[in-house]
Amino acid sequence: MDTIIKKSTTPDALSTSRLQGFLRWETFLILIVFLVCVMNSYLSPYFLDPWNLSDATFNFTEKALIALPMAMLIIAKEIDISVAAIISLSSTLMGLVAQMGAPVYGVVFVGVLVGSACGLFNGVLVTRFKIPSIVVTIGTMSLFRGISYILLGDQVVRDYPDGFEFFGQGYVYWVFSFELVLFVLFALLFYWLLHRTTFGRYTYAIGNNPTASYYSGIKVDKHRLTLFTLVGVMSGIAAVLLTSRLGSTRPSIAMGWELSIITMVVLGGVSILGGSGTIGGVVLAVILMGLVTFGMGLLNIPGIVMTIIVGVMLIVVVSLPVLITLYKNSLKHSK
Amino acid sequence: MKTKLITVLLTCATLFTSGAYAADQVRVALLVKALGIGFFEAAYRGAEEASKELGDVKIIYTGPTSTTAEGQIEIINSLIAQRVDAIAVSANDADALVPSLRKAQQRGIKVISWDSGVGKAGRQIHLNPSSNSLIGEMNVQLAADAIKVKGKSSGTFAILSATPTSTNQNIWIGEMKKSLSKFPNLTLVDTVYGDDLADKSFREATALIKNYPDLDVIVAPTTVGILAAAQAVSDMGLTGKVYVTGLGLPSELAGHVHSGAIHSFAIWNPIDLGYSATMLAYNLVKGKGSKTEVPMGRMGTLEVDSNGDGAMAKPFVYDASNVDQFSSIF
Numbered sequence: 001m002d003t004i005i006k007k008s009t010t011p012d013a014l015s016t017s018r019l020q021g022f023l024r025w026e027t028f029l030i031l032i033v034f035l036v037c038v039m040n041s042y043l044s045p046y047f048l049d050p051w052n053l054s055d056a057t058f059n060f061t062e063k064a065l066i067a068l069p070m071a072m073l074i075i076a077k078e079i080d081i082s083v084a085a086i087i088s089l090s091s092t093l094m095g096l097v098a099q100m101g102a103p104v105y106g107v108v109f110v111g112v113l114v115g116s117a118c119g120l121f122n123g124v125l126v127t128r129f130k131i132p133s134i135v136v137t138i139g140t141m142s143l144f145r146g147i148s149y150i151l152l153g154d155q156v157v158r159d160y161p162d163g164f165e166f167f168g169q170g171y172v173y174w175v176f177s178f179e180l181v182l183f184v185l186f187a188l189l190f191y192w193l194l195h196r197t198t199f200g201r202y203t204y205a206i207g208n209n210p211t212a213s214y215y216s217g218i219k220v221d222k223h224r225l226t227l228f229t230l231v232g233v234m235s236g237i238a239a240v241l242l243t244s245r246l247g248s249t250r251p252s253i254a255m256g257w258e259l260s261i262i263t264m265v266v267l268g269g270v271s272i273l274g275g276s277g278t279i280g281g282v283v284l285a286v287i288l289m290g291l292v293t294f295g296m297g298l299l300n301i302p303g304i305v306m307t308i309i310v311g312v313m314l315i316v317v318v319s320l321p322v323l324i325t326l327y328k329n330s331l332k333h334s335k
Numbered sequence: 336m337k338t339k340l341i342t343v344l345l346t347c348a349t350l351f352t353s354g355a356y357a358a359d360q361v362r363v364a365l366l367v368k369a370l371g372i373g374f375f376e377a378a379y380r381g382a383e384e385a386s387k388e389l390g391d392v393k394i395i396y397t398g399p400t401s402t403t404a405e406g407q408i409e410i411i412n413s414l415i416a417q418r419v420d421a422i423a424v425s426a427n428d429a430d431a432l433v434p435s436l437r438k439a440q441q442r443g444i445k446v447i448s449w450d451s452g453v454g455k456a457g458r459q460i461h462l463n464p465s466s467n468s469l470i471g472e473m474n475v476q477l478a479a480d481a482i483k484v485k486g487k488s489s490g491t492f493a494i495l496s497a498t499p500t501s502t503n504q505n506i507w508i509g510e511m512k513k514s515l516s517k518f519p520n521l522t523l524v525d526t527v528y529g530d531d532l533a534d535k536s537f538r539e540a541t542a543l544i545k546n547y548p549d550l551d552v553i554v555a556p557t558t559v560g561i562l563a564a565a566q567a568v569s570d571m572g573l574t575g576k577v578y579v580t581g582l583g584l585p586s587e588l589a590g591h592v593h594s595g596a597i598h599s600f601a602i603w604n605p606i607d608l609g610y611s612a613t614m615l616a617y618n619l620v621k622g623k624g625s626k627t628e629v630p631m632g633r634m635g636t637l638e639v640d641s642n643g644d645g646a647m648a649k650p651f652v653y654d655a656s657n658v659d660q661f662s663s664i665f
Contacts, residue, residue, distance in 0.1 A: 052416035059409045156428075156430055242405075248428070248431050250430075255403055256403070297409065300395050300413075300417075303398070303410075304400050307400055
């Protein structure tokens with residue numbers, strides 16, 4: 001079983017044998033994470049402080065929660081770029097029911113429900129009408145955020161019920177925030193789902209060859225629909241956390257998040273062409289991105305430079321396996 | 336190979352920072368809406384001026400790449416982690432920043448907002464560039480100055496406003512009327528509304544000049560109106576006969592100041608704003624000032640009301656002598 005998983009995690013374009021001896025993706029990420037930690041603690045006296053590290057996790061946990069199902073969706077050869085807009089619509093409707101006096105659990109329920117409905121809507125458009133997911137979600141990205149703007153305009157909602165702030169600002173134990181604990185639990189859940197169930201195996205199968213999967217009896221469209229809904233549910237949960245952390249809603253909430261989420265997934269070693277990737281890799285990429293941006297923040301590196309560094313890091317990390325294969329091939333030929 | 340590359344990248348990254356933290360320095364973070372905006376770069380220049388004057392201040396000038404609340408919150412988290420002494424913020428969102436700024440205050444960081452404020456729970460003081468009464472008085476003062484330039488002892492002026500419902504403009508016009516008692520040689524003949532549309536403001540200005548042949552000054556407390564009125568005056572060839580003044584942007588009005596359609600106009604000065612914000616933050620850290628009054632260097636003393644709001648100064652006057660210096664900024 002182990003070997004099957006390993007095989008399925010290497011991109012189809014590369015044969016496994018050539019990558020023998022090449023350390024696994026996750027090992028590399030762990031190495032880089034370790035290196036970044038060492039460098040950060042060397043460069044800034046404020047890095048190795050439990051409270052500071054805990055504060056830093058708030059910067060990425062909401063995005064990371066969406067990165068988990070997004071990884072599965074991309075492995076299945078689909079994509080959803082409407083996730084930030086789902087957060088916006090979900091947060092807007094949470095705000096409206098909160099204004100009407102809904103209790104905490106009502107607000108949370110509405111947030112998750114709206115997220116799920118948006119995800120299901122994306123999934124139905126993709127599977128029923130056979131429109132490529134990138135096209136569908138470019139459309140719904142404007143649609144969902146557009147509805148938020150119509151509902152709220154330039155207004156802001158800030159009358160959330162007492163106790164609601166716990167989700168985004170509360171701590172479960174010592175420095176471990178509710179957001180962080182929730183992320184760890186969901187990471188374990190998605191690890192189990194992708195790597196330990198037939199549902200996960202089907203996801204890889206569909207990503208590698210949708211047609212063959214279809215003829216093997218996998219309900220491909222139903223599977224895709226489930227994945228889209230899953231992304232919606234997690235976006236709804238992220239919306240609850242973000243709204244609670246900000247304590248307010250504006251239609252421009254989470255603007256531009258879809259790209260950082262997809263960056264996390266790709267950096268985690270998930271092939272953008274589908275068919276390969278692991279949850280472990282995504283989790284490590286999330287931690288790496290969090291540590292790198294937090295470390296640069298501590299040094300007050302301007303945001304523009306930070307964006308460039310993250311971009312270069314992404315290109316280097318993603319192109320590396322291809323480059324190494326080419327290098328090994330040329331060595332073989334020269335012998 | 337990969338690790339080497341990352342190492343090189345991160346080493347490069349460290350080159351951008353000065354690194355050294357002197358323990359006795361007061362570190363003031365000037366957090367702006369986004370980097371690369373002329374107005375805030377000018378404020379930073381003012382902050383540096385304050386830092387030179389004080390000697391023991393290190394300014395951390397920072398802001399997100401785009402004007403988002405989430406970006407500013409990430410930066411606030413890293414500023415809390417660095418244990419800066421004070422944060423002076425121009426906020427992208429008056430509400431969303433409150434929880435993280437409250438956390439900063441709980442950890443002993445002094446927080447003030449300037450230019451664009453945050454909710455009361457998130458900061459100790461909000462520094463407004465000016466106040467409504469100061470703006471109103473300044474607009475009348477500018478009209479009086481223009482009449483003096485014409486060599487007359489008394490004269491008439493008209494107001495070209497935005498829409499009849501614009502809150503700010505209506506308050507300012509109210510304040511202008513109040514301060515008229517201090518200028519007995521001035522007569523307000525009419526108030527018209529250009530709706531902050533360039534073409535409608537232009538037509539209203541033209542109509543004013545035709546209806547009141549003796550009109551000396553048009554005061555437009557709106558950036559759209561002042562530009563359109565100046566255009567109307569120069570198009571009608573009345574430069575030097577009718578003066579335009581009010582609130583406007585140096586970058587848009589430099590040409591009209593040089594042509595003579597505008598003698599002088601006013602708007603806040605971002606350099607003074609950055610300077611005052613830094614001075615306030617420093618004085619709060621040092622425990623200088625009281626609940627109602629905080630000194631701010633060459634800008635005098637800020638009077639803080641019960642909401643924690645204060646007004647810096649009268650709007651800054653721009654004329655032919657300084658408009659070019661500021662026109663490249665905003």
